[in-house]
Amino acid sequence: xxxxxxxxxxxxxxxxxxxxxxxxTTIKPIxxxxxxxxxxxxxxxxxxxxxxxxxxxxxxxxxxxxxNQADLLVWFGDGLEPFLKQIIQxxxxxKVITLSQLPNxxxxxxxxxxxxxxxHHGTVNPHFWLGxxxxxxxxxxxxxKLKTVDPAHAAVYDKNLAHFLNQxxxxxxxxxxxxxxxxxxxYFVFHDAYEYFESFFGLNNMGHFTVSPERRPGAKTLVHIxxxxxxxxxxxxxxxxxxxxxxxxxVTRGTDAxxxxxxxxxxxxxxxxxxxxxxxxxxxxxxxxxxx
Numbered sequence: 001x002x003x004x005x006x007x008x009x010x011x012x013x014x015x016x017x018x019x020x021x022x023x024x025t026t027i028k029p030i031x032x033x034x035x036x037x038x039x040x041x042x043x044x045x046x047x048x049x050x051x052x053x054x055x056x057x058x059x060x061x062x063x064x065x066x067x068n069q070a071d072l073l074v075w076f077g078d079g080l081e082p083f084l085k086q087i088i089q090x091x092x093x094x095k096v097i098t099l100s101q102l103p104n105x106x107x108x109x110x111x112x113x114x115x116x117x118x119x120h121h122g123t124v125n126p127h128f129w130l131g132x133x134x135x136x137x138x139x140x141x142x143x144x145k146l147k148t149v150d151p152a153h154a155a156v157y158d159k160n161l162a163h164f165l166n167q168x169x170x171x172x173x174x175x176x177x178x179x180x181x182x183x184x185x186x187y188f189v190f191h192d193a194y195e196y197f198e199s200f201f202g203l204n205n206m207g208h209f210t211v212s213p214e215r216r217p218g219a220k221t222l223v224h225i226x227x228x229x230x231x232x233x234x235x236x237x238x239x240x241x242x243x244x245x246x247x248x249x250x251v252t253r254g255t256d257a258x259x260x261x262x263x264x265x266x267x268x269x270x271x272x273x274x275x276x277x278x279x280x281x282x283x284x285x286x287x288x289x290x291x292x
Contacts, residue, residue, distance in 0.1 A: 022042070024066055032266065107125060127194070187290070235257045
């Protein structure tokens with residue numbers, strides 16, 4: 001019996017994939033990008049579920065253990081994940097990459113309406129994963145970090161990056177073709193998360209209900225949106241699955257506005273090779289469906 005148990009253990013260990021390093025990402029979009037860059041080496045883990053907000057998340061003891069055990073932690077910065085600020089200060093800097101501090105990335109800045117909202121979000125818009133051009137810049141810097149942490153697989157990371165950028169260029173062209181006829185179509189989004197996507201593909205965003213999910217829309221904002229809906233026909237209003245649509249339903253009641261849905265975190269996208277591109281295509285399809 002003991003011999004059979006030992007034999008089973010040996011066979012199990014021989015077929016179990018041996019990962020070179022443990023990569024922990026904070027949110028799913030960052031995990032999907034990192035997955036493409038680490039293919040053949042490891043599968044990155046994610047700290048938060050897609051239904052959890054990084055703005056007000058509270059760490060659990062199990063989270064702390066995972067953070068301490070990670071060979072590389074990939075996070076955006078305290079403008080998106082403020083709950084990590086203290087623990088990051090205690091972690092070996094060589095095992096952390098803070099995306100918001102990358103020197104060669106052209107992040108967008110938030111507008112004036114992000115000031116004085118009672119929360120600290122920083123000045124940099126963290127939703128870079130919705131912009132193919134900025135995502136490309138992040139991917140290049142992240143690959144350099146992976147090669148530094150795990151030089152034994154440098155050639156694999158370079159190959160993965162080249163493949164990722166080639167696919168990214170291809171999907172850019174597909175989405176441009178799909179959305180180009182809809183560039184003048186007006187719409188509102190629930191929260192100010194889509195600037196990277198809108199800027200890259202030239203869409204006509206007329207405003208947002210709130211600058212951040214935890215901040216309730218102000219009365220002036222709702223009055224402005226309501227007036228706009230009365231001035232234009234078939235304006236699309238995008239809700240998000242993470243938040244109740246009650247406010248949107250109230251504002252659009254009695255108008256001919258159309259309600260669409262956008263998911264900036266890819267909640268329903270299955271994590272697998274190519275999932276980031278599935279996610280981008282899904283965002284484009286959601287825009288196309290409502291605007292068309």
